[in-house]
Amino acid sequence: MRPEDVPFAERLSAASFLELDQRTLPRSWPDPVERPPGRAEKWVERTLSLLRTDPGGCWVAEVDDRMVGYATSLERELMWILASYGVLPDAQGRGIGRQLLDAAMQHGRGCLRMMLSASQDPRAVRRYLLAGFRMHPQMYLTGTVDRALLPVVEKTREGSAGDIDLMNSVDRQTRGAAHLSDHEVLLRQYALVVADAHTGSGYVYHDAFGSPQLLAATNRRTAAALLWEALAASDPLVNVDIAHVTAANPWAVDVGVAARLDLHTAGYLALRGMKPPAPYLHHGSLL
Ligand SMILES: CC(C)(COP(=O)(O)OP(=O)(O)OC[C@H]1O[C@@H](n2cnc3c(N)ncnc32)[C@H](O)[C@@H]1OP(=O)(O)O)[C@@H](O)C(=O)NCCC(=O)NCCS
Known part of the structure; x- marks a missing residue:
């Protein structure tokens, strides 16, 4: 993949995920929509950053000079992560993804x-199983948060670039590898809340609507x-999602249920050589 391929790869990714959705x-859900411009911009920024740190991990597939698929990945401290992966709907099932x-x-x-x-695409899941991954089902919780249900939270504060060493240390304790330069990208894209007390440390990145994007901590409390604290940033009229909750993280289900969110399942955390991290809510592409 070259930098000039990235905007096209983003559109290809948006098209393949829309078709997957x-x-x-479920048919009872609102009709899926294509990735909106704000999220598309974040995708492009993240992918350009991966091209700088991991050019050997990012690939495109072309047929007759037309891009039909891509895969982006990164290596951080002996951990390999697949960031994003898609093949155009009309080219799927023919071995390009493999x-x-x-x-x-x-x-x-x-x-x-x-x-x-x-994702829950059976084609994707088949590819990962054949590549030696174990599948850990993911839950997610969704709904609006009634402000009257928010508890008083102490010992947290707004985070900044000065917290990157602390966050890398919590990453190593929870997922076994630091995010390193990915924290710089995440800091540009999301709000950060940090806990740094003798009772425990950790951090959460959340979007403008209070949905957590990545959370790691040294204990469940x-x-x-x-x-x-992330949910406290939500708008009572806008849906918030707590996504990527594995069975190893029941504390997140407890918080979501106490906030009166609905519980669903979607997709898998696929792992090789490790157990599901905890207490941890992974990022969808930087994990
Ligand atoms: C996942 C994805 C990238 C795979 O690309 P692809 O080109 O379709 O992959 P391949 O053709 O190499 O492999 C698909 C496998 O699923 C099989 N398959 C095809 N249709 C299938 C179906 N409906 N159900 C189950 N398996 C199916 C194929 O036979 C093949 O297995 P095989 O190699 O053992 O024969 C592509 O399907 C895609 O973009 N899906 C939507 C987005 C997505 O889910 N991305 C992954 C996010 S984690």
């Missing part, structure tokens, strides 16, 4: 651990406090 989302995944996984051949957040 149309194929798999070649892309093989190329991206070559980048992680020296790694001890591997992780990715899998601190993790729950950080999650409540």
Whole structure:
């Protein structure tokens, strides 16, 4: 993949995920929509950053000079992560995805651990199972948060670039590898709340609507406090999502249920050489 490929890869990704949502989302749900411009910009910024840190992990597939698929991946401290992966709907099921995944996984051949957040596309799941991954189902909680239910949270504060060392240390304790330069990208894209007390440390990045994007903490009590702090940033009229909750993180289900959110399942955390991190809510592409 070259930098000039990235905007096209983003559109390809948006098209393949829209078609996947149309194929798999429950019929009782609102009709899926294509990734909106704000999220598309974040996708492009993240991918350009990966091209700088991990050019060997990012690939495109072309047929007759037309891009039909891509895979982006990164290596952080002996952990390989698949960031994003898609093939145009009309080119799927013909072995293109397999070649892309093989190329991206070559980048992680020296790694001890591997992780990715899998969609529920049976084609994707089949690829990951054949590549040696174990699937851990993901839950998510969704709904609006009644402000009267928010507890008073102490020992948290707004975070900044000065907290990157602390966050890398919590990453190593929870997922076994630091996010390193990915924290710089995340800091530009989201709000950050940090806990740094003798009772526990951790952090949560959340979007403008209070949905957590990545959370790591040294114990469950601190993790729950950080999650409540993210929910406190939500708008009572706008839906918030607590996504990517594995069975190893029941504390997040407890917070979501106390906030009167509805519980669902979607996709898998796919892992090789490691157990589901906890207390931890992974990021969808930087995990
Ligand atoms: C996942 C994805 C990238 C795979 O690309 P692809 O080109 O379709 O992959 P391949 O053709 O190499 O492999 C698909 C496998 O699923 C099988 N398959 C095809 N249709 C299937 C179906 N309806 N159900 C189950 N398996 C199916 C294929 O036979 C193949 O297995 P095989 O190699 O053992 O024969 C692509 O399908 C996609 O973009 N999906 C939507 C977005 C997505 O889910 N991305 C992954 C996010 S984690």
